[in-house]
Amino acid sequence: MSLYSEKVMDHFKHPRNVGVIENADGVGEVGNAKCGDIMKIYLKIDGDIISDVKFETFGCGSAIASSSMATELIKGKPLSEALTLTNKAVAEALDGLPAYKMHCSVLAEEAIKAAIKDYYEKNGIEYDRELFKESSCAHCEDHE
Amino acid sequence: MYVYADNAATTKLRPEALEAFVRTAEEYYGNPSSLHTAGQRAKEELNRCRERVAAALGGTAREIVFTSGGSESDNQAILSAAYFGARKGKRKIVSTAIEHHAVLHTLEKLKKEGFEIVLLPVGERGIVSAADAEREIDDDTCLVSVMLANNEIGTIQPVKEIGAICRARKVPFHTDAVQAVGHMPVNVKELNCDYLALSAHKFGGPRGVGALYVRTGTPLKNLIEGGAQENGRRAGTENLPAIAAMTVALETSLSRLPAYTKRVSALRDELIDNLSKIPHCALNGDREARLPGNVSFCFEGIEGESLLLLLDEEGICASSGSACTSGSLDPSHVLLAIGRVHDVAHGSLRLTLGEDTTEEDVAYLSEKIPRVVEYLRNMSPVWRDLKEGKRTYIL
Structure with missing residues (x-):
């Protein structure tokens, strides 16, 4: 199918880092089933480094590919760097997404931030709340 | 195939x-x-x-x-x-x-x-x-x-x-x-x-x-x-x-309609029977009063577009009423009208058989679709929640 780039299809068909981390240090889940996509990110953190990351996604091809790409981009990176990951960077790394699928890359960015926030809160680590804005999916609750 | x-x-x-x-x-x-x-x-x-x-x-x-x-x-x-x-x-x-x-x-x-x-x-x-x-x-x-x-x-x-x-x-x-x-x-x-x-x-x-x-x-x-x-x-x-x-x-x-109806309806019924064995799925629409070639299901815990893309990889051309396949936020108005909630309407699959559909095609669909559904469910956090009892099955 030519709806997606080869890179999106590669990550969709052969997703990297699918699965669960038992006793993960941080877990983030964003989206909702009503909207048709949910992403869940599990982090293993050693010191300040994301030593392992896994994801589970309920969603379309680009949601799965965005999750896969996002995990690759943050694996082995310090938390401070993972926090700077933007949805645009995820989409660019996938050689682009169709305009109406850009929200999938937004979900990936938000899922990672949610997992890091969870890690900070579980461990009582102070963090800049400005970095964690409300999920863009909140509006979905309104439509039925 | x-x-x-x-x-x-x-x-x-x-x-x-x-x-x-x-x-x-x-x-x-x-x-x-x-x-x-x-x-x-x-x-x-x-x-x-x-x-x-x-x-x-x-x-x-x-x-x-x-x-x-x-x-x-x-x-x-x-x-x-x-x-x-x-x-x-x-x-x-x-x-x-x-x-x-x-x-x-x-x-x-x-x-x-x-x-x-x-x-x-x-x-x-x-x-x-x-x-x-x-x-x-x-x-x-x-x-x-x-x-x-x-x-x-x-x-x-x-x-x-x-x-x-x-x-x-x-x-x-x-x-x-x-x-x-x-x-x-x-x-x-x-x-x-x-x-x-x-x-x-x-x-x-x-x-x-x-x-x-x-x-x-x-x-x-x-x-x-x-x-x-x-x-x-x-x-x-x-x-x-x-x-x-x-x-x-x-x-x-029209000249082939009697034979078409008999043969394709039988293939449809066989496919419906086979896909019904997938856990937590439901046939959409009345089982009897339906077109000879129409098979439409909702599968809980997965999303239709990813299902279509993976089926396409297996050589299967199908369709879905998922929002992601239409570019809109809402899934199919037809699925919503028959009472499917958004969560499961996103996981719909429509297979429409025709005059060229064979017994082998139905066997292939019956073999591949359950596998692809299972594969997607295994990476779905919704499915995990359902299995672990954190969410209630709708279907």
């Missing part, structure tokens, strides 16, 4: 129709509006096609208008009835919640122009009630429009009964028979309809051509002005090769 299971989207062009297309393009190149021999020969061929299409539907030649397809036919029927209704002060239209967008969007447009639009519910089985329709018809009603068979879930509607009610109440009745023609018996007299829309590419004809049946005495307004073609009811030089190909495709479909 390659399995084309999207015949409700479009069918493969029949060889007989292709042959008719090419032959007509070569032999009848004249413009039917021209006075010379070449033009008159083309006009005669056009008239023969009109007679054959009319005969296939149980109408007369003058009652057939060739159009660009189902959407145009639906638009013209509805806008005509609305226009003539409004002139008599009637501005109410009764239809159903599961109509094709060619009908629903036209009705939305009329709503903005002040018409009252009533969309009847269809219940879990996906079938509208004739009694509900009867209750809604009043002196202000200028049109009732009910599809003969649904495009997503294949359910067959009580058009004959609703048509009889409309006839008795003298209310114009339109049926969108786009999915039905060539797949079940369709006779305009038996259906008691005043308008009927059909599209050639749903029964092995070419795309871009269709017809509108308009019962004698029923008013029709032009959508396209600019010439006296189609008895002054649709301007534009007739697409004669496509019309001839549609005519042949229609006759071929």
Whole structure:
């Protein structure tokens, strides 16, 4: 199918880092089933480094590919760097997404931030709340 | 292996129709509006096609208008009835919640122009009630429009009964028979309809051509002005090769209908039985009153677009009512109308079998689909929550 780039299809068909981390240090889940996509990110953190990351996604091809790409981009990176990951960077790394699928890359960015926030809160680590804005999916609750 | 299971989207062009297309393009190149021999020969061929299409539907030649397809036919029927209704002060239209967008969007447009639009519910089985329709018809009603068979879930509607009610109440009745023609018996007299829309590419004809049946005495307004073609009811030089190909495709479909119905219904039932074994799934639409080739399921915990993409990788062409396949936020209005909540409506799959579908195809679909569903469920956080009891199964 030519709806997606080869890179999106590669990550969709052969997703990297699918699965669960038992006793993960941080877990983030964003989206909702009503909207048709949910992403869940599990982090293993050693010191300040994301030593392992896994994801589970309920969603379309680009949601799965965005999750896969996002995990690759943050694996082995310090938390401070993972926090700077933007949805645009995820989409660019996938050689682009169709305009109406850009929200999938937004979900990936938000899922990672949610997992890091969870890690900070579980461990009582102070963090800049400005970095964690409300999920863009909140509006979905309104439509039925 | 390659399995084309999207015949409700479009069918493969029949060889007989292709042959008719090419032959007509070569032999009848004249413009039917021209006075010379070449033009008159083309006009005669056009008239023969009109007679054959009319005969296939149980109408007369003058009652057939060739159009660009189902959407145009639906638009013209509805806008005509609305226009003539409004002139008599009637501005109410009764239809159903599961109509094709060619009908629903036209009705939305009329709503903005002040018409009252009533969309009847269809219940879990996906079938509208004739009694509900009867209750809604009043002196202000200028049109009732009910599809003969649904495009997503294949359910067959009580058009004959609703048509009889409309006839008795003298209310114009339109049926969108786009999915039905060539797949079940369709006779305009038996259906008691005043308008009927059909599209050639749903029964092995070419795309871009269709017809509108308009019962004698029923008013029709032009959508396209600019010439006296189609008895002054649709301007534009007739697409004669496509019309001839549609005519042949229609006759071929009808000649094979009894055998097609028997064979394809059996394949459909087998596929439904096989896919029903997948845990936490549900068939969409009534099991009995459905088109021979339609199989539509919702699978809990997964999303339809990823399912389609993976099936495509396995050589399977299918369709889904998921929001992600349409580019909109909401899943199919048809699935919502039969009571599927958003969460499961996103995980829908439509397989529409056709004349070329084989026993081997059904075996292949039955083998691959459960595997792909399981693969996607295994990476779905929703499925995990369901398994772990953190979420309640809907299906």
